[in-house]
Amino acid sequence: MEKTYNHREIEERIYKFWLENDLFKANPRNVLENKKKPFSIMMPPPNITGRIHMGHLLNNTIQDILARYYRMKNYEVLWQPGTDHAGIATQNVVERELLKEGKTRYDLGRDEFVKRVWKWKEEYGNIIINQLKRLGISADWSRLKFTMDEDYYNAVIYAFNELYKKGLIYKGLYIINWCPRCYTTLSNEEVENKEINGKLYYLKYPILDSNEYVIVATTRPETYLGDTAVAVNPNDSRYKHLIGKKVKLPLIEWKRKDYYNNEILNEIEIIEDEFVDMEFGTGAVKITPAHDKDDFEIGKKYSLPMVLIMDYNGILNENAGYFKGLERFKAREEIVKKLSEHGYIEKIENYRYNVGICYRCETIVEPIISEQWFLNLKFFKDIAKKVVEENRIEIIPEYGKKIYFNWWDNIKDWAISRQIWWGHKIPIEGEEDVLDTWFSSALWPIATLGWPNETDELKAFFPTSILITGWDILFFWVARMIVMSLFFKNEVPFKKVYLHGLVRDEKGRKMSKSLGNSPEPLELFDKYSVDGVRMGLMLITPEGQDVRFSEKYMEVGRNYTNKIWNIGRFLILNFDGNYQPLKQLQIEDKWILYQLDDVIENVNKGIENCEFNKTAKLLYDFTWHKFADWYIETIKTREDKNFAISNALFIFENLLKLHHPFIPFISEELYQKMPFKKKISIMNEKFPNKYGFDYKEEFENYEFLRSLIEEIREVKGIFKVQNRKDIKIYIHSETEEKLKNLVKEHFRIIKFLGGIESFSETNEKLKNSAIIVFDKFLGFLILENYDFEKEKKRLEDELETIEKLYNSIREKLNDNEFLNKAPKQIIENQKNKLLELENRIKKLKIILNV
Ligand SMILES: [Zn+2]
Structure with missing residues (x-):
C-alpha cells in the first residue's frame, strides 16, 4: 500500500469504477414492487452558462451526503440531475459572442439566433456538469435533464395552456421592471438594490391662474414629462387650499398622448390621497403612472392617464417634445438644464438612495408600463401557506418559514413573459415573447420525472424527499415549485426543504470575481x-x-x-x-x-x-x-x-x-x-x-487510566522530563483499592503511553518526587539521578511570580475605569489570561503540595 494518499489518481479511477458499475442508477421498479423505500432528491439545475463555484460545492456535497447515506440505508435513491437553459444569461453570452463578429441578434434573425444558442449549448453547456462530477457526486447521470429537452419543453407548454384555460394566466397592462440593455422584463426578484449618491431635484410647478407654485421633489426629474397629477396628503394643512386646483407642467408646449393614443392635457390636477408621505420632500408628489410603481397604483385608483415618455431602449419619445431622441440619463441632464434656465428648479440636494439594477448586467432598471403575461399568484396564496403551516413541507431552519409566509402575504402577480428569443415561446398565436426561465424550473420536480405522463418515475419518486437549496432562491424557485406541484399534482413537491447559507469569505463578504476572494x-x-x-x-x-x-x-x-x-x-x-x-x-x-x-x-x-x-x-x-x-x-x-x-x-x-x-x-x-x-x-x-x-464499566475504567496517563504526561512536562521513560510510579496506600488494581492490571498501558518504567506501592509520602493527586488517587513519580527538590524550588519561584501577575490582572479587571475605557478585545484577552493563570496556579499548588 502506497505511503501517501495519491488523490488525483485515486479520484479519477474510483469515479470511473462507480460509473462502470452503475452504482448511481435509480430503478423505480424496486419501489413499485415494494422491494425498497424511495428516497428522491432533485438537483437544483445549474445554468448551462455556469462554472462551478463554492456555492455549488456546498449545495452538492450536502446532497451527495444524503444520497449516499440513504443508498446505504437500503433506500432506492433517485438523485435527479440536470441543467437550466437560463434564458437571459445564455442569450447574453451568445450575444456577446456575436458582438465580437460585429453582429447583433437582429442581423441573424430569430431562427438563426436560436440555432446559434443551441450550438453554443452543445459545445459549452455541460462544462459545469463535468466539473461537478469531479466532486464525486452520485447523481443518476443517465437521467440528465435539460429544461429545453423536447419532452421538458412540451411539459412547459402543457402547463401554460392548462393554467391559461383555468384563467390563471392573463395578459395585462402593468408596471414592470424593465432592463433597457437586456431589452426584457425582470421579475421583482431579478432586480437588485444598489445604494447610490444621487440628487434630489425640487421642481416648481406653477399653479394655474395664480402666482403660486407647488414644489415637488424627485430623483428622476425627466419623468415629469409623463406626470398626470400632483398628490398631497389630505391632512397636510400646507396644501388644503390647493386641492382640486391645476398646475401647468413647465416648458411643455407640445401635445402629449397616453398609452391608448388619446391626446391629454398638460394642465394636471392636484389630488389628495392618504398614501402621500408628508415628511418626504415638500409633502407634494408628482404622479407618473407609466414610470413608477406607486404612481401606477394611484393612477389606477383615480383613472389617471398613463403617458410613456420613452421607448423600451430607454430613448425619449414624442411625448418628450424637443427632448425626443435623447437617452434617458442624457435627457435628465438636458431637462434639468432647461428647467433651471427658466427658473423651474427651486433647489438640488445631494441624496443617497436605492436604485434597482438588473441582476444580469447591473443596468439601472426602468419601471415602465407594458403588456405582459401574468400568472395569478394570489390564487395560490392560501394553499401554498397552508402546506407549510401544516408541516406537509418542513422548512429547515425555522426562520425560512417566516420569510416564506411574509413573501406570500405581500404577493403580487408574477410577470412570466420575457422579451427575449432563447426560451419556451408562449404558445399563443402571434406571441413573440418567451416564458421566464423560472416558469420552466418551477416544473422541475414533476417534468424531470416525465410529467404530464403518468410514468413509473413519477409514481415511485414523487413527491420527492427533500430539497437542498440556498435561501437566496426561496422565492425564485422554491415557492413556485410548490405552486406548480399543488396545481398539477395536488401534492407538495418535496416533504422537506433544507436551506443552507451562502459561502462568504473569511471577513463575511460575498464572494465575487472583482474582490478576488472567490477560490476556484x-x-x-x-x-x-x-x-x-x-x-x-x-x-x-x-x-x-x-x-x-x-x-x-x-x-x-x-x-x-x-x-x-x-x-x-x-x-x-x-x-x-x-x-x-x-x-x-x-x-x-x-x-x-x-x-x-x-x-x-x-x-x-x-x-x-x-x-x-x-x-x-x-x-x-x-x-x-x-x-x-x-x-x-x-x-x-x-x-x-x-x-x-x-x-x-x-x-x-x-x-x-x-x-x-x-x-x-x-x-x-x-x-x-x-x-x-x-x-x-x-x-x-x-x-x-x-x-x-x-461496556459502560470498562469504558469508565479505561477513562480513569486515560486521565491518569494525561496527568502523568502533564506533570512530566512541568518537570521537563517528558522524554524519559525510566520513571517509577509509587502509589500511596490511601488510594482507592479499585484504582490501585486498575493500575496493576493494566500497567502495560500506563507504561507505554505514560512512559513509566515500573510501579510499586508505598505507605509513605515520598519526598524528592513529583506528586500526582486526583480523585481518590495519590501517587509519586520518582526519577533516579534527578533532583526533584531543586526543581520544586524553581517551580515555587515560578508560582510566586505567577501569583503576582494573577493579582495584578485581577485588580485591573476590578477597576471600573479600565473596564470602561479599554477595548472589548483587550478585556477579553485579560480575562482569558486570568483563567489560564488560575489553572496553572492550581496545578502547581497541587504538585508542590502547597
Ligand atoms: Zn440587464
Whole structure:
C-alpha cells in the first residue's frame, strides 16, 4: 500500500469504477414492487452558462451526503440531475459572442439566433456538469435533464395552456421592471438594490391662474414629462387650499398622448390621497403612472392617464417634445438644464438612495408600463401557506418559514413573459415573447420525472424527499415549485426543504470575481483532494447559516484524510491475514466499542436531521482523538497482536462506512484494500446501526487510566522530563483499592503511553518526587539521578511570580475605569489570561503540595 494518499489518481479511477458499475442508477421498479423505500432528491439545475463555484460545492456535497447515506440505508435513491437553459444569461453570452463578429441578434434573425444558442449549448453547456462530477457526486447521470429537452419543453407548454384555460394566466397592462440593455422584463426578484449618491431635484410647478407654485421633489426629474397629477396628503394643512386646483407642467408646449393614443392635457390636477408621505420632500408628489410603481397604483385608483415618455431602449419619445431622441440619463441632464434656465428648479440636494439594477448586467432598471403575461399568484396564496403551516413541507431552519409566509402575504402577480428569443415561446398565436426561465424550473420536480405522463418515475419518486437549496432562491424557485406541484399534482413537491447559507469569505463578504476572494474549486481539489475539501467544508458550515470560507480548513480536511490513510496503512501492515474480530476483548476494545455505538447512533441521527456540521465534527473527533490517539496507541502494547488488529479493523470498517457519505473516494479506496471487504463497493454495504455493546464499566475504567496517563504526561512536562521513560510510579496506600488494581492490571498501558518504567506501592509520602493527586488517587513519580527538590524550588519561584501577575490582572479587571475605557478585545484577552493563570496556579499548588 502506497505511503501517501495519491488523490488525483485515486479520484479519477474510483469515479470511473462507480460509473462502470452503475452504482448511481435509480430503478423505480424496486419501489413499485415494494422491494425498497424511495428516497428522491432533485438537483437544483445549474445554468448551462455556469462554472462551478463554492456555492455549488456546498449545495452538492450536502446532497451527495444524503444520497449516499440513504443508498446505504437500503433506500432506492433517485438523485435527479440536470441543467437550466437560463434564458437571459445564455442569450447574453451568445450575444456577446456575436458582438465580437460585429453582429447583433437582429442581423441573424430569430431562427438563426436560436440555432446559434443551441450550438453554443452543445459545445459549452455541460462544462459545469463535468466539473461537478469531479466532486464525486452520485447523481443518476443517465437521467440528465435539460429544461429545453423536447419532452421538458412540451411539459412547459402543457402547463401554460392548462393554467391559461383555468384563467390563471392573463395578459395585462402593468408596471414592470424593465432592463433597457437586456431589452426584457425582470421579475421583482431579478432586480437588485444598489445604494447610490444621487440628487434630489425640487421642481416648481406653477399653479394655474395664480402666482403660486407647488414644489415637488424627485430623483428622476425627466419623468415629469409623463406626470398626470400632483398628490398631497389630505391632512397636510400646507396644501388644503390647493386641492382640486391645476398646475401647468413647465416648458411643455407640445401635445402629449397616453398609452391608448388619446391626446391629454398638460394642465394636471392636484389630488389628495392618504398614501402621500408628508415628511418626504415638500409633502407634494408628482404622479407618473407609466414610470413608477406607486404612481401606477394611484393612477389606477383615480383613472389617471398613463403617458410613456420613452421607448423600451430607454430613448425619449414624442411625448418628450424637443427632448425626443435623447437617452434617458442624457435627457435628465438636458431637462434639468432647461428647467433651471427658466427658473423651474427651486433647489438640488445631494441624496443617497436605492436604485434597482438588473441582476444580469447591473443596468439601472426602468419601471415602465407594458403588456405582459401574468400568472395569478394570489390564487395560490392560501394553499401554498397552508402546506407549510401544516408541516406537509418542513422548512429547515425555522426562520425560512417566516420569510416564506411574509413573501406570500405581500404577493403580487408574477410577470412570466420575457422579451427575449432563447426560451419556451408562449404558445399563443402571434406571441413573440418567451416564458421566464423560472416558469420552466418551477416544473422541475414533476417534468424531470416525465410529467404530464403518468410514468413509473413519477409514481415511485414523487413527491420527492427533500430539497437542498440556498435561501437566496426561496422565492425564485422554491415557492413556485410548490405552486406548480399543488396545481398539477395536488401534492407538495418535496416533504422537506433544507436551506443552507451562502459561502462568504473569511471577513463575511460575498464572494465575487472583482474582490478576488472567490477560490476556484478545481484548484482546491488539486491542492487538498476532493475529500479534503468536502470534509473541510462540512467542518465550517454551520447549520442554516452563511459559511465563512477559510482555506485553512481545507488543509484541516486534507490532513484528516491523510490521517485516515495512515491508520488504514498501519492496520494493513500489521495484519497477519487472519481476520477474527470481536474476540479476546480487552479494556481498550470495550472502551472504543462502547463509544462506537454512540457515534453510530449520532451519525445516523445527524444526517437525517441535516446536522452535517455537527456530524462531521463528531466523526473527526472520534476518529482522530479517540481511535487514533488512544485506541491504536494502546493496542501497540498487546501481546495478542492479531486479535487486537482484527478488532481495530472491525472499528475501522464501521468508520469507513460512517465516513463514506462525507469522504467517498478515500473510504472506497481503503475499503477495497481491507480484509473485511465483502461487496463490490462500499456503496453496496449497509450503513452501520447501533450494535448494543454494553461496556459502560470498562469504558469508565479505561477513562480513569486515560486521565491518569494525561496527568502523568502533564506533570512530566512541568518537570521537563517528558522524554524519559525510566520513571517509577509509587502509589500511596490511601488510594482507592479499585484504582490501585486498575493500575496493576493494566500497567502495560500506563507504561507505554505514560512512559513509566515500573510501579510499586508505598505507605509513605515520598519526598524528592513529583506528586500526582486526583480523585481518590495519590501517587509519586520518582526519577533516579534527578533532583526533584531543586526543581520544586524553581517551580515555587515560578508560582510566586505567577501569583503576582494573577493579582495584578485581577485588580485591573476590578477597576471600573479600565473596564470602561479599554477595548472589548483587550478585556477579553485579560480575562482569558486570568483563567489560564488560575489553572496553572492550581496545578502547581497541587504538585508542590502547597
Ligand atoms: Zn440587464
